[in-house]
Amino acid sequence: MSSEALKKRKAKVLRNEAGPTEVKRGRGDGDQQDIRVYNEEVELDGRDHEEDFLQFKESCEGLATLMGEIQKLKASGAKEGCAEVEQKRLQSCNHFMTLKKLNRLAHMRLKRGRDQTHEAKQKVDVLHLQLQNLLYEVLHLQKEISKCLEFKSKHEEIDLVSEEEFYKDAPQEISRPQLTKNDPHQLTLARLDWELEQRKRLAETYKESQASKEKIQKSIEIKKEHLRSLQPGLNAIMQASLPVQEYLAVPVEQTQKHTEIAQHLPPPLYVLFVQANAYGQACDKKLTVSISGDVDEAKAMSKPPEDSQDDDSDSDAEEEQEKTKRRRSTAGGQLDDKRREMLKRHPLSLSFDLTCKDGSVLSLYFYYLINLNIMTVKAKISASTDLTTAISAGELVKSETLLSCLYSNDHGTETPNPANRYQFDKVGIGSFADYVEELGHPYKWVQNLGGLNFPSDTSEGVLVGSSLSASHMENTMKLLRGRVMSRLALHKQFASLEHNIIPVTSECLYLFPAKILSRLTQWTTITQEEYMNLTFTRHVTDAGLAKETDMYFSGVVERGTARLQAAVVLNPRYPEISPLFSLSLNWKGERSGHTDDNLRAMESEVNVFKNELQGPRPGYQLLTNQISRLCVCLDVYLETEEQDDGVEGPREFPREKMCLRTVKGPNRLKPFKYNHPLGLFSHR
């Protein structure tokens, strides 16, 4: 240890002499004795800090022992400056020197470490900055790329002709197939060129057409002028021909008059008039149309459309005056007046006479309510036969119900124009139904015939169209005629039903066996309320099949002690919608379609399998055939009823009908179906 310490001391001395290191190195470079040149930093490189630490520890321990020994010596009474103490002091000084050296080395090491860290950090910073720059550049480039990709050229919106067409039609100098075949870009350019070329051409044609159109228009004008100049001449000829017409009895003038009056009809009635006339001439010779009412009043109300403009304003002014006049009258009267004004009919009306095959005539009177913008109709039947014979049939030909539900759900009691509701609110009219008797029924089909179309959910958009009228005319006329025929047929049938005779025509005889023992004993009309009060009709009412517009009848079929009551719902659209029967049998206790499956089967026999019973088209004999079948079914029911073996005596109803089997199926139904040529009964 001591030799090392000595070396250090020497080195230290040398350094102290030497000054700055560079100078030393320079000098060291100069002479060969660089070993002697001391550089502490170089020394630092050569030393290991672990070793230094151990050395430091050693020195500290050495120092501590030396101090201890000195203290011991002093305590044992050694004098100041005693050789032993002195020696020890020198040794400790050595140790101090070593410590100092180590301290310096430690400081230098620290500084170097710091420098190195700093340097490395700077390097990292630079790299980081570089990275940031690059990333930003990448982002920017990506943006540019996406912008390029998203670029939309104007030409893409242009509708180009297809490629094949292009190659076929375009000239070579535009299409340049050798260049464009493989280059889509060139191809698009070429196609655009071609498009431009074509458009230019089209623009030119357009201009030409425009010019020719103008030319034609001009020539039309000239021709019109010419035609107009003919009018006075023709009028003069007409005037001159009047005596000749009278002489030859040609009704040219009359129809002209008709049409002249028709000029004053309000638009819907006019549409109806024209369409009905046209239909009558084309398809239906038995339809006659006439106009009735006060023509002068109508003239006052509306002038022909030629000079309408000034007159309209005039009449408006008049109306204004009238209104102001009315305002002065008393409040109650005012409301009354308003109501009357609201429900005012046009003075002109149309009457149709529709003659049916058997000579009976259906008269229809069409009215137009000016302020409500709806049409109404009244109907009257004049039959070729006497209509007073059947009491129960009174409902059938009443004008109120005659036309109801011509189309389904068209009851004709409420106004079909949704705007009317607001008008009614203003003057306090609750429902149009109260005025129906006086004004006629506003059926929807009437509006359609007049070309009035009311969309069901909006209050505006009233459309007048003769096409609408024409589309409904034929169908409606057919329906009207069918309705009259069916009602008259029913009427006739009811007359005999009331006398307990079921009229079965020869065409329908095959539907029933020759011998029917059950007899109809009663046929009456009942009200809806009475119908609903019957217990055995509940299922019909519950199913919503008994409506207010329907007619209700009750019939009784009897045989022996058995009494079958049938309640019938007759839809106004009969025979299109067949009558609905509900049954109740009073025999050995009360039974109905509810409780007895066989009575239910009888009901379905007449209600469901009605198609067999329709007879010749259009099935006016349906009702009577249904009643006949009911009689037959009752016969079968009674004759096949199980005989209680325990009861003595003969059967009340001996079996006369031929049946294949008397019961069938899980619910033990009786054979109600009649097989015509064989004359026997079987199951469905």
Next chain:
Amino acid sequence: MGPVELLHMSVFSQSFSPCGRFLAAGNNYGEIAIFSLCAALSPDTSEAGRKPVLTFSAHDGPVFCLESFGGHLLSAGDGSVSAWNWAELIKKNVKAVWTRRPEYKASMEIPEINAMVINPRDNSVVFGGGDNNVHILDLEHGVFKSVFRGHTDYVHCLSVREREGEVLSGSEDGAVRIWDTRTSQCVHCVEVHKYQKCARPQFGKWISCLTTDSDWMLCGGGPSLSLWHLRSLTPTSVFALSGCQRRATFYQDMILAVGQGPTVSHCLLGGQVKAQIPCTPNNINSLELNTNSAEHQVLTVAGSSQFVDVFTNVSYRAFSLCF
């Protein structure tokens, strides 16, 4: 189908799908309707959920019987038996897999099939009807294996005693016949109306419902509904129900019976009538319990109306499915 046809509709037969989620019902117009029980039983169901998911025309006459077996729906009514694949029906593909008709003796009209039961033991269908005979159709080969002749009027109802290899048939002639399937011979013939306890001469003698459970048999119709001990062939209890019963079944420790009248009767085995639960149809033709699915365990009842009543709990009617 118009409103009048709906008004006069009768439902004769019902059957649950093997998965228990669908119900097939056959009506008097020869149609079969498939209802989805999931849709009908879901808490937020609407009217549409109670309408059939599929209605198709299956037979010319009424569909008197429906049975589900091995993924197929078997239907019968107008003399022939048809099979429909349940999986295809659910996908709304309507095509009969097969149709078989036994050779009937020449007759004016085609005899109807009133009853059909499955005999799973030998994989066959037993059915009977208008020709007074009971036919056995082997499902394995699709051939008619045997015919049981003996009834003098048409067959109303059938029941299979699987373990004993016996088939029971009830007929319009008033007899319940017990047949041995191996020999095709009639083993016993019970004429129910001859027993004083059961007879109701005011109605008649036909037997229209028949069910068996181990040694016990339920039968009724013209005669009162009665519980029979089969080994001794004696009636043990007679149920005092007013109308003629058309369908009866054992349910837990009770008997459920339906027929004329708008009620489902709950009877105890001892003979007492415990309850009569009202339902929509006035006469009931069919009563079916869904045991195929635990979550849709319902009782359905149908008859002379377009409605099929659903009971989620046997003691009250929950709602109706509608054709």
